[in-house]
Amino acid sequence: MKLRTIFLAVIAGISLQHSLAQSSSITNRQVLKSNDISFEDILFWVGEGSNKSIFIVNWCSPEIAFAWGYRFSEDSVLVSKIIEDIAAADSRIVFTDGGGFITNITYKDSVYNLGLSGDFWMYNVNEGAATGVGSQYIHNEDIVEFGDESCGISDTNWVYVWDIVITPVSKPNKVISNDISFEDILFWVGEGSNQSIFIVNWCSPEIAFAWGYRFSEDSVLVSKIIEDIAAADSRIVFTDGGGYITNITYKDSIYDLGLSGDFWMYNVNEGWATGIGLQYIHNEDIVEFGDESCGISDTNWIYVWDIVITPVSKPNDVAVQNVKFDNMHIAIYPNPTSQNINLNIQNVKEDVRVDIVDINGKILYSEKIAVDNQQIQSISLEKFSKGLYFIRFQGSSFNKTEKIIIY
Numbered sequence: 001m002k003l004r005t006i007f008l009a010v011i012a013g014i015s016l017q018h019s020l021a022q023s024s025s026i027t028n029r030q031v032l033k034s035n036d037i038s039f040e041d042i043l044f045w046v047g048e049g050s051n052k053s054i055f056i057v058n059w060c061s062p063e064i065a066f067a068w069g070y071r072f073s074e075d076s077v078l079v080s081k082i083i084e085d086i087a088a089a090d091s092r093i094v095f096t097d098g099g100g101f102i103t104n105i106t107y108k109d110s111v112y113n114l115g116l117s118g119d120f121w122m123y124n125v126n127e128g129a130a131t132g133v134g135s136q137y138i139h140n141e142d143i144v145e146f147g148d149e150s151c152g153i154s155d156t157n158w159v160y161v162w163d164i165v166i167t168p169v170s171k172p173n174k175v176i177s178n179d180i181s182f183e184d185i186l187f188w189v190g191e192g193s194n195q196s197i198f199i200v201n202w203c204s205p206e207i208a209f210a211w212g213y214r215f216s217e218d219s220v221l222v223s224k225i226i227e228d229i230a231a232a233d234s235r236i237v238f239t240d241g242g243g244y245i246t247n248i249t250y251k252d253s254i255y256d257l258g259l260s261g262d263f264w265m266y267n268v269n270e271g272w273a274t275g276i277g278l279q280y281i282h283n284e285d286i287v288e289f290g291d292e293s294c295g296i297s298d299t300n301w302i303y304v305w306d307i308v309i310t311p312v313s314k315p316n317d318v319a320v321q322n323v324k325f326d327n328m329h330i331a332i333y334p335n336p337t338s339q340n341i342n343l344n345i346q347n348v349k350e351d352v353r354v355d356i357v358d359i360n361g362k363i364l365y366s367e368k369i370a371v372d373n374q375q376i377q378s379i380s381l382e383k384f385s386k387g388l389y390f391i392r393f394q395g396s397s398f399n400k401t402e403k404i405i406i407y
Contacts, residue, residue, distance in 0.1 A: 036166075039141070042069035043168045046089045049073030051140040055082055057093070057105050058147030058162040061117035065147075065164040066093075066107065076137040079123075079144055083133060090169070091271050091302045100132040105146060108298050111386075111407060118150025122160040129159050179309075182284070185212035186311045189232045192216030194283040198225055200236070200248050201290030201305040204260035205331040205344065208290075208307040209236075209250065219280040222266075222287055226276060233315050243275040248289060254329050254346070261293025265303035272302055294334075306336050308402050328400075330393060336405035341391075343377045345369065348395065354379075355392040356404075364389070381406050 039052060049072040058065040068090070070082050083095050083102070096104040102121045107114040123130055123146040130136050130144075138144060145162065152160035182195055192215040201208040211233070213225050226238050226245070239247040245264045250257040266273055266289040273279050273287075281287060288305065295303035331344040345352060348371040356365035356379070364384065369377055384406050392401045 037067055039069065041168050042067065044171045045069040045071055046086050047071040053082065053138050053141065054143045055086060056143065056145040056166055058145065058164050059114040060148040060151035063151055063164045064114065065162065065166040066169045067166050068169060076139050079133040079136045079138060082138065082144065091298055091300060094298060100134050102133060102146065108296070111405070116148055118148045120149055121146055122149050122152060123147070124159055124161060127161050129157060180210055180311070182212065184311050185210065187314045188212040188214055189229050190214040196225065196281050196284065197286045198229060199286065199288040199309055201288065201307050202257040203291040203294035206294055206307045206333045206335060207257070207331065208305065208309040209312045210309050211312060219282050222276040222279045222281060225281065225287065235315060243277050245276065245289065259291055261291045263292050264289055265292050265295060266290070267302055267304060270304050272300065306405060328398060330400070332391065332402060332404065336407050337381060338407055339380070339382055341379050341381055341404060343379070345371050346374045349373055350395050353394040357390045357392060359388055
């Protein structure tokens with residue numbers, strides 16, 4: 001009887017060791033299947049240190065997966081800490097903590113509005129088992145992968161994996177559809193070696209203008225930028241409601257712009273900003289105000305806009321050789337759009353060819369429009385796939401191209 005007991009104990013020990021070895025081999029597996037991604041692929045890193053990890057989220061409707069890089073100096077870091085730091089650095093992603101586990105992960109930018117479509121979220125570490133986010137430690141080169149269970153693949157131990165192709169996210173302060181650079185700026189206010197871009201978005205019509213601002217100090221208040229631009233350019237007027245802006249108007253020979261929604265919002269580098277009398281701006285920051293009625297906001301009330309930005313000219317600039325081109329005005333709205341796009345072509349007396357071109361240069365739509373000073377034209381985009389396109393206007397003395405987004 002004693003020998004039988006020892007024999008069973010030995011067999012049980014071998015079985016347990018084999019089971020643990022299998023579990024360990026799953027936990028330490030660092031090669032993804034169809035959704036392979038490497039550390040060299042990562043575009044946006046959060047944190048500092050010599051150790052690194054990849055953080056992935058898989059959504060199911062539509063099926064899309066995004067990846068962030070995370071750096072840390074300690075030997076290990078909790079998953080909850082990674083989540084907190086990524087959410088703090090990237091306002092596009094929001095995590096809902098259900099007390100040790102995640103109940104929702106949302107992602108919202110100018111193109112996507114993602115959330116849970118199944119019943120719950122699951123996650124793995126190196127495609128193996130993981131504990132609660134407040135107790136699971138991550139080590140150098142580990143891969144953390146969350147996902148909506150409704151499009152995941154699970155084994156009998158409830159370990160979920162996903163086969164969605166992974167896209168590394170870009171930095172959140174990289175503007176997508178309304179990109180503008182310091183080289184684009186035509187009208188600069190102030191002096192100094194530091195520089196910033198100041199943008200205002202109006203909604204009726206949808207148009208955005210940009211000014212450049214130079215300063216010699218390490219930082220400058222937003223309220224100071226506003227005061228200096230208004231003093232240098234009589235076309236724009238700001239109404240200060242005591243630490244926040246209640247209206248921004250712009251008026252010249254073509255435009256008479258003001259608030260069409262309920263209030264103005266603003267961001268710094270497409271992230272959170274405080275009151276204009278408290279918010280400091282540093283070299284190469286981008287300050288963007290906008291009417292909330294055509295903005296896109298996240299759960300933290302951070303607004304961004306997808307209106308194509310036009311650098312304003314100097315208030316007294318007259319370019320005689322380009323009068324016809326410079327006087328021409330084309331309003332494109334709504335943009336982004338899901339069904340129709342409207343064109344309001346003004347100050348032109350000739351035939352204007354309108355082409356819609358995809359990112360590969362293929363012309364998908366072409367029409368010649370007879371314009372006698374002003375013409376409003378609506379184009380149906382229902383048969384177009386979602387994505388970025390270019391709309392081109394050509395006349396005898398102009399050739400102008402703008403971006404449009406179909407969602």
